[in-house]
Amino acid sequence: xxxxxxxxxxxxxxxxxxxxxxxxxxxxxxxxxxxxxxxxxxxxxxxxxxxxxxxxxxxxxxxxxxxxxxxxxxxxxxxxxxxxxxxxxxxxxxxxxxxxxxxxxxxxxxxxxxxxxxxxxxxxxxxxxxxxxxxxxxxxxxxxxxxxxxxxxxxxxxxxxxxxxxxxxxxxxxxxxxxxxxxxxxxxxxxxxxxxxxxxxxxxxxxxxxxxxxxxxxxxxx
Amino acid sequence: xxxxxxxxxxxxxxxxxxxxxxxxxxxxxxxxxxxxxxxxxxxxxxxxxxxxxxxxxxxxxxxxxxxxxxxxxxxxxxxxxxxxxxxxxxxxxxxxxxxxxxxxxxxxxxxxxxxxxxxxxxxxxxxxxxxxxxxxxxxxxxxxxxxxxxxxxxxxxxxxxxxxxxxxxxxxxxxxxxxxxxxxxxxxxxxxxxxxxxxxxxxxxxxxxxxxxxxxxxxxxxxxxxxxxxxxxxxxxxxxxxxxxxxxxxxxxxxxxxxxxxxxxxxxxxxxxxxxxxxxxxxxxxxxxxxxxxxxxxxxxxxxxxxxxxxxxxxxxxxxxxxxxxxxxxxxxxxxxxxxxxxxxxxxxxxxx
Numbered sequence: 001x002x003x004x005x006x007x008x009x010x011x012x013x014x015x016x017x018x019x020x021x022x023x024x025x026x027x028x029x030x031x032x033x034x035x036x037x038x039x040x041x042x043x044x045x046x047x048x049x050x051x052x053x054x055x056x057x058x059x060x061x062x063x064x065x066x067x068x069x070x071x072x073x074x075x076x077x078x079x080x081x082x083x084x085x086x087x088x089x090x091x092x093x094x095x096x097x098x099x100x101x102x103x104x105x106x107x108x109x110x111x112x113x114x115x116x117x118x119x120x121x122x123x124x125x126x127x128x129x130x131x132x133x134x135x136x137x138x139x140x141x142x143x144x145x146x147x148x149x150x151x152x153x154x155x156x157x158x159x160x161x162x163x164x165x166x167x168x169x170x171x172x173x174x175x176x177x178x179x180x181x182x183x184x185x186x187x188x189x190x191x192x193x194x195x196x197x198x199x200x201x202x203x204x205x206x207x208x209x210x211x212x213x214x215x216x217x218x219x220x221x222x
Numbered sequence: 223x224x225x226x227x228x229x230x231x232x233x234x235x236x237x238x239x240x241x242x243x244x245x246x247x248x249x250x251x252x253x254x255x256x257x258x259x260x261x262x263x264x265x266x267x268x269x270x271x272x273x274x275x276x277x278x279x280x281x282x283x284x285x286x287x288x289x290x291x292x293x294x295x296x297x298x299x300x301x302x303x304x305x306x307x308x309x310x311x312x313x314x315x316x317x318x319x320x321x322x323x324x325x326x327x328x329x330x331x332x333x334x335x336x337x338x339x340x341x342x343x344x345x346x347x348x349x350x351x352x353x354x355x356x357x358x359x360x361x362x363x364x365x366x367x368x369x370x371x372x373x374x375x376x377x378x379x380x381x382x383x384x385x386x387x388x389x390x391x392x393x394x395x396x397x398x399x400x401x402x403x404x405x406x407x408x409x410x411x412x413x414x415x416x417x418x419x420x421x422x423x424x425x426x427x428x429x430x431x432x433x434x435x436x437x438x439x440x441x442x443x444x445x446x447x448x449x450x451x452x453x454x455x456x457x458x459x460x461x462x463x464x465x466x467x468x469x470x471x472x473x474x475x476x477x478x479x480x481x482x483x484x485x486x487x488x489x490x491x492x493x494x495x496x497x498x499x500x501x502x503x504x505x506x507x508x509x510x511x512x513x514x515x516x517x518x519x520x521x522x523x524x525x526x527x528x529x530x531x532x533x534x535x536x537x538x539x540x541x542x543x544x545x546x547x548x549x550x551x552x553x554x555x556x557x558x559x560x561x562x563x564x565x566x567x568x569x570x571x572x573x574x575x
Binding site: 035036037112113115116117125126127128129130135137153154156 | 248251252255256264266267268269271296297298304305306307308309311312313
């Protein structure tokens with residue numbers, strides 16, 4: 001498998017597009033009991049639930065698609081922060097992907113106490129209390145690490161997942177399972193599709209300058 | 223200031239109503255969800271973690287600086303639960319101070335307890351004025367005489383100001399001079415805090431030690447008679463330095479077997495090197511005894527350092543050296559002294575690492 005010999009900046013980039021789907025019956029969403037916090041109940045008058053498998057039209061949302069083939073070059077951390085919001089005592093989004101050194105902004109949009117408590121095994125963990133609506137905390141991670149959970153100890157049903165990459169070649173699927181990973185140097189790549197509760201799937205794709213290489217993968221649910 | 227005036231100085235926990243009102247506001251915003259409205263834990267909180275009960279007045283023995291650090295930095299920094307978040311970014315310093323002050327009031331009789339800010343670091347030889355809940359293992363070794371002494375000390379609190387104590391001295395092996403091994407005179411004692419002043423960082427206590435003649439007199443393990451020793455102890459903070467002292471008079475029940483003695487100890491602890499909770503605390507002590515009957519005066523300088531061995535700071539070790547100064551002309555063998563203590567009032571020995 002040929003990794004590009006030139007750094008990305010020196011080459012005309014292509015992109016990787018595709019769709020991540022699932023086959024089978026998605027498990028029923030988990031009903032959430034928020035009675036411990038009246039403010040959370042008030043924010044969810046119709047009740048709340050957490051979907052283990054989410055998506056529309058057979059597509060699987062919240063899947064991180066990333067290149068695993070080494071790409072030559074230096075890739076400074078993206079400077080645009082990724083937002084992990086807490087709205088109605090739920091995380092939005094529930095899957096976060098960011099680059100080593102890229103800021104992660106964690107915001108409390110609720111009028112109740114939350115604490116942001118990631119539990120990485122490679123990176124340094126932290127646990128920050130956010131008692132005020134609108135409070136934001138910005139942190140970075142300094143090592144690559146895929147899929148560690150972040151939770152709120154006050155509201156144990158809150159759960160999101162974070163993946164940290166050494167390079168910028170990753171993206172997250174939309175609600176319909178489609179994805180678009182731009183600025184990929186030409187070459188032949190192996191990619192991974194990772195979902196927090198499913199086994200990793202891999203695929204191969206060829207990217208040509210100025211063109212899109214396509215890869216579609218399907219998770220089989222049992 | 224008289225002891226009586228000190229004793230009447232109350233309200234350290236409840237007097238600043240404006241601060242407590244702010245602290246209550248912060249508590250209800252940031253703490254109540256887990257710690258509950260009564261400070262004893264919110265039963266509706268869905269967690270396997272059971273937070274410490276602030277209503278337990280034993281918590282008054284912890285310094286406010288530790289409480290505040292836990293609030294600012296979170297539990298793990300002090301070996302406490304990882305689910306305790308850091309609130310240092312959420313509130314300005316005055317509000318963090320206020321919430322700590324408010325936490326103190328869950329013990330409804332907190333004003334009667336000396337606050338933990340007066341719980342100064344134990345020294346190798348000089349006694350404390352603060353009532354403790356500790357187990358201490360002490361040793362003194364005099365290599366030149368082949369002497370090794372061990373002492374097991376158990377201290378516990380009763381109520382806001384009283385502490386009882388048991389001391390078990392032991393010589394594990396015979397000395398080079400032929401003194402036998404065995405248990406020495408067991409000491410039973412009680413101590414009461416006469417007064418304290420948190421703003422002036424001072425505390426005064428009085429107590430009575432009763433040394434029972436359990437040690438074999440022939441093996442130089444005991445005096446052969448009961449000895450009553452009333453004493454007075456004090457502690458005084460001067461910024462980050464501490465002065466502690468203790469004076470006692472020994473009254474033997476049988477003056478044919480033992481004689482009256484005056485004992486004293488004065489100590490100066492330097493500011494911690496490193497963290498205030500877990501840094502090294504150097505100290506110098508001067509301990510002495512004067513026998514008015516034969517006018518003999520012994521005196522030893524002790525130079526030592528202590529350090530908390532875990533993050534919570536409730537397991538502490540200390541080592542030091544004693545240098546005899548008096549009596550002049552007598553041999554002055556160097557002593558090595560050490561202690562290891564566990565403040566069981568703070569929790570099991572395996573927590574906080």
